[in-house]
Amino acid sequence: xxxxxxxxxxxxxxxxxxxxxxxxxxxxxxxxxxxxxxxxxxxxxxxxxxxxxxxxxxxxxxxxxxxxxxxxxxxxxxxxxxxxxxxxxxxxxxxxxxxxxxxxxxxxxxxxxxxxxxxxxxxxxxxxxxxxxxxxxxxxxxxxxxxxxxxxxxxxxxxxxxxxxxxxxxxxxxxxxxxxxxxxxxxxxxxxxxxxxxxxxxxxxxxxxxxxxxxxxxxxxxxxxxxxxxxxxxxx
Amino acid sequence: xxxxxxxxxxxxxxxxxxxxxxxxxxxxxxxxxxxxxxxxxxxxxxxxxxxxxxxxxxxxxxxxxxxxxxxxxxxxxxxxxxxxxxxxxxxxxxxxxxxxxxxxxxxxxxxxxxxxxxxxxxxxxxxxxxxxxxxxxxxxxxxxxxxxxxxxxxxxxxxxxxxxxxxxxxxxxxxxxxxxxxxxxxxxxxxxxxxxxxxxxxxxxxxxxxxxxxxxxxxxxxxxxxxxxxxxxxxxxxxxxxxxxxxxxxxxxxxxxxxxxxxxxxxxxxxxxxxxxxxx
Numbered sequence: 001x002x003x004x005x006x007x008x009x010x011x012x013x014x015x016x017x018x019x020x021x022x023x024x025x026x027x028x029x030x031x032x033x034x035x036x037x038x039x040x041x042x043x044x045x046x047x048x049x050x051x052x053x054x055x056x057x058x059x060x061x062x063x064x065x066x067x068x069x070x071x072x073x074x075x076x077x078x079x080x081x082x083x084x085x086x087x088x089x090x091x092x093x094x095x096x097x098x099x100x101x102x103x104x105x106x107x108x109x110x111x112x113x114x115x116x117x118x119x120x121x122x123x124x125x126x127x128x129x130x131x132x133x134x135x136x137x138x139x140x141x142x143x144x145x146x147x148x149x150x151x152x153x154x155x156x157x158x159x160x161x162x163x164x165x166x167x168x169x170x171x172x173x174x175x176x177x178x179x180x181x182x183x184x185x186x187x188x189x190x191x192x193x194x195x196x197x198x199x200x201x202x203x204x205x206x207x208x209x210x211x212x213x214x215x216x217x218x219x220x221x222x223x224x225x226x227x228x229x230x231x232x233x234x235x236x
Numbered sequence: 237x238x239x240x241x242x243x244x245x246x247x248x249x250x251x252x253x254x255x256x257x258x259x260x261x262x263x264x265x266x267x268x269x270x271x272x273x274x275x276x277x278x279x280x281x282x283x284x285x286x287x288x289x290x291x292x293x294x295x296x297x298x299x300x301x302x303x304x305x306x307x308x309x310x311x312x313x314x315x316x317x318x319x320x321x322x323x324x325x326x327x328x329x330x331x332x333x334x335x336x337x338x339x340x341x342x343x344x345x346x347x348x349x350x351x352x353x354x355x356x357x358x359x360x361x362x363x364x365x366x367x368x369x370x371x372x373x374x375x376x377x378x379x380x381x382x383x384x385x386x387x388x389x390x391x392x393x394x395x396x397x398x399x400x401x402x403x404x405x406x407x408x409x410x411x412x413x414x415x416x417x418x419x420x421x422x423x424x425x426x427x428x429x430x431x432x433x434x435x436x437x438x439x440x441x442x443x444x445x446x447x448x449x450x451x452x453x454x455x456x457x458x459x460x461x462x463x464x465x466x467x468x469x470x471x472x473x474x475x476x477x478x479x480x481x482x483x484x485x486x487x488x489x490x491x492x493x494x495x496x497x498x499x500x501x502x503x504x505x506x507x508x509x510x511x512x513x514x515x516x
Contacts, residue, residue: 116443119444119466123407123445128408131443
């Protein structure tokens with residue numbers, strides 16, 4: 001389903017039905033996923049192309065937070081001054097863009113992934129995050145690319161003692177997603193700075209060679225990205 | 237004609253204040269008011285999506301008042317008003333004005349402290365002095381609310397400053413509390429598992445702080461199960477409305493019922509009835 005298409009298109013995959021067709025001087029976009037339907041009438045468009053790619057998983061069911069909370073299903077213990085790479089998964093949202101005359105417009109966002117929120121920190125000062133429970137392993141897990149992506153996470157322990165890592169929180173402003181025919185991938189780093197503190201960052205590098213870079217939603221929205229890194233101060 | 241206009245402009249209205257001085261002063265104030273409005277409109281348009289609404293409104297007010305104050309001071313100077321004279325006149329005038337405007341000054345100072353302390357912000361859902369609603373504006377003298385049923389309420393800042401304020405959206409999350417009653421014949425463990433499953437499937441029921449579901453009391457008619465769920469404050473009301481119904485439907489699907497109030501009556505003697513059965 002991911003890729004660049006010329007109008008008109010009609011796609012069906014894993015319960016998703018998506019079509020874009022010309023009607024008189026307008027373009028009609030339709031999408032159905034289960035009981036959920038979306039329809040848009042585009043006036044003044046139609047000469048451009050449609051891009052469908054995975055986007056930062058922070059928009060659904062509501063645009064409540066720019067933070068993603070990955071809850072590790074097993075604890076990772078890391079030795080003093082050690083660094084290691086693990087693989088985790090993250091939820092994927094699918095973005096449909098209209099690309100025309102150098103301008104990118106978001107048409108629709110939908111997801112097959114489970115939607116859940118959580119609080120990182122306490123109710124008074126905590127941070128609302130999109131929640132995702134993930135297995136942790138030293139090899140890349142198999143993941144349905146319309147549902148979830150694979151993150152290569154480089155863990156570095158900057159402290160002089162053993163640390164246990166149970167979760168990671170990332171800022172959506174720095175996420176760089178890549179995709180190919182098999183998977184959606186992302187690279188990230190987590191530097192542990194204390195027993196309960198760490199700094200996370202996403203890297204602008206594909207997981208494998210020849211992967212396509214996703215159009216970023218925050219770029220499409222023309223937001224200025226100021227803080228791509230995230231400081232975890234309420235536990236790791 | 238021109239000479240007549242010049243004469244008119246130079247005509248003294250009061251002591252050394254001419255018509256021209258008066259016109260210049262009025263013009264300066266009018267231009268300042270217009271400029272303040274234009275600056276406010278420009279700031280709203282430019283910073284609408286970049287600065288939080290409440291911060292933006294405070295900044296706009298501050299700039300507006302500064303522009304107007306500078307213009308008024310300049311205009312008074314043009315009219316020959318000497319501010320050093322205030323030092324002398326201020327003593328007597330201050331007492332008179334002080335008594336006359338006691339409540340206004342009280343409201344003004346309260347308004348300034350409200351803007352500094354910021355227990356409420358524009359757009360917040362609050363409850364103050366028996367009024368609940370959205371904060372529409374925080375002005376220098378009063379604060380306006382739009383109640384949940386759409387009424388306009390103006391509250392003097394002095395009353396807000398001294399009243400207990402409940403801000404429903406000050407924290408990012410808020411708890412939802414339910415009590416769900418099931419029959420004594422129903423399996424409470426199963427009911428708890430069903431309720432936990434419903435909560436887990438609902439996106440706005442937060443994973444952490446973890447929801448809590450437990451048998452709270454053994455009531456007259458039912459076993460009461462307490463349900464405590466945390467939700468994002470922006471989705472709290474919708475979640476509160478939706479989740480309870482989902483829990484009810486799922487419990488009934490699993491064969492459990494929320495019982496009606498009932499009372500078992502025991503008779504001391506055998507109950508005698510006088511019933512006739514009519515046979516066709």
